[in-house]
Amino acid sequence: xxxxxxxxQSLIVQKGGISIINxxxxxxxxxxxxxxxxxxxxxxxxxxxxxxxxxxxKEGRFTISFNKSAKQFSLHIMDSQPGDSATYFCAASIExxxxxxxxxxTKLQVIx
Amino acid sequence: KAGVTQTPRYLIKTRGQQVTLSxxxxxxxxxxxxxxxxxxxxxxxLFEYFSETQRNKGNFPGRFSGRQFSNSRSEMNVSTxxxxxxxxxxxxxxxxxxxxxxxxxxxxxGTRLTVL
Numbered sequence: 292x293x294x295x296x297x298x299x300q301s302l303i304v305q306k307g308g309i310s311i312i313n314x315x316x317x318x319x320x321x322x323x324x325x326x327x328x329x330x331x332x333x334x335x336x337x338x339x340x341x342x343x344x345x346x347x348x349k350e351g352r353f354t355i356s357f358n359k360s361a362k363q364f365s366l367h368i369m370d371s372q373p374g375d376s377a378t379y380f381c382a383a384s385i386e387x388x389x390x391x392x393x394x395x396x397t398k399l400q401v402i403x
Numbered sequence: 404k405a406g407v408t409q410t411p412r413y414l415i416k417t418r419g420q421q422v423t424l425s426x427x428x429x430x431x432x433x434x435x436x437x438x439x440x441x442x443x444x445x446x447x448x449l450f451e452y453f454s455e456t457q458r459n460k461g462n463f464p465g466r467f468s469g470r471q472f473s474n475s476r477s478e479m480n481v482s483t484x485x486x487x488x489x490x491x492x493x494x495x496x497x498x499x500x501x502x503x504x505x506x507x508x509x510x511x512x513g514t515r516l517t518v519l
Contacts, residue, residue: 297445323504334407334493334510335446342504380446387503390459393438395445 294318295383297394304401310368312397314381317362321383325391326355326366329378338379339366371401404429407496407511415517421482424514428475428496434458435477436508437469440491449492452477453499481516489518 296315304310314324323342327335341348341355341364348355354367368375381394408427416422428435436459437449448461452471469479475496481488497508 332512334495334512336510337507388497388506388508389503390448390451390461391436391508392448393446395443 294392295381295394297381297397299397300395301398302400304368304371304399306371306373306401306403308371308401310366310371310375310399310401312366312379312381312399313363314365314394315361315363316383318383318385318392319362320385321392323384323387324355324357324364325382325384325388326353327380327382327393329380329396335380368399371399373401373403375399376401404431407494407509409492409494409511409514411514412512413515413517415519416484417519418484418486420484421480422484422516424479424481424492424494424516426477426479426494426496426511428477428494429509431498432496432509433475433499434497434506434508435471435475436495436497437477437479438493438495439463440493440513441489446493449479484518486518489516491515 325340326338328338329335343359352369357364379397384391410425434453436451438446440446451459455471466482471477491513493513495508495510497506
């Protein structure tokens with residue numbers, strides 16, 4: 292049973308466009324929602340994270356939107372660049388980085 | 404500081420064999436977690452070790468086991484390998500400070516295990 296559902300599994304976006312990845316969770320005990328970026332041959336690296344008392348968090352071109360009542364959250368990448376091509380994982384956990392539950396991943400390809 | 408290192412990076416085994424993977428955490432990090440990454444399931448949590456004790460465990464069969472040494476280095480063992488065990492095995496380490504939300508976990512590059 293996938294506790295964190297992520298979509299789409301693959302995404303192709305033109306350079307300069309907006310990439311949007313959506314996630315939904317079931318466990319209302321989750322209180323921390325990090326996003327990870329993974330390049331081929333590397334482990335995932337933390338990109339940005341949000342707690343449910345905040346509806347939006349922005350870091351540069353990356354924005355997390357959080358809807359607690361719908362139990363959904365999403366990652367928006369503005370002005371997408373070819374260097375953003377990677378696999379993105381949403382995740383959820385209880386009490387920070389304890390036993391993090393990951394989504395299935397989204398492979399993003401940004402084409403010139 | 405050096406990052407999380409994992410050895411070996413690639414491994415090929417046959418069904419029925421066993422395998423041991425190694426992880427050296429970032430210096431000063433005492434918590435080590437292991438994850439299995441496959442295309443169909445994403446990253447799945449295996450277990451976490453802290454101060455040589457297993458603190459959390461995911462939903463994997465008993466064929467998957469681990470341990471942690473006094474220097475925080477960790478090993479993961481898979482016995483009686485099955486074809487479905489082919490995956491990228493990732494190790495992540497983190498500090499154990501007072502604020503759990505600040506204890507970011509850092510991943511190693513993984514060990515790619517292929518079971519034939």
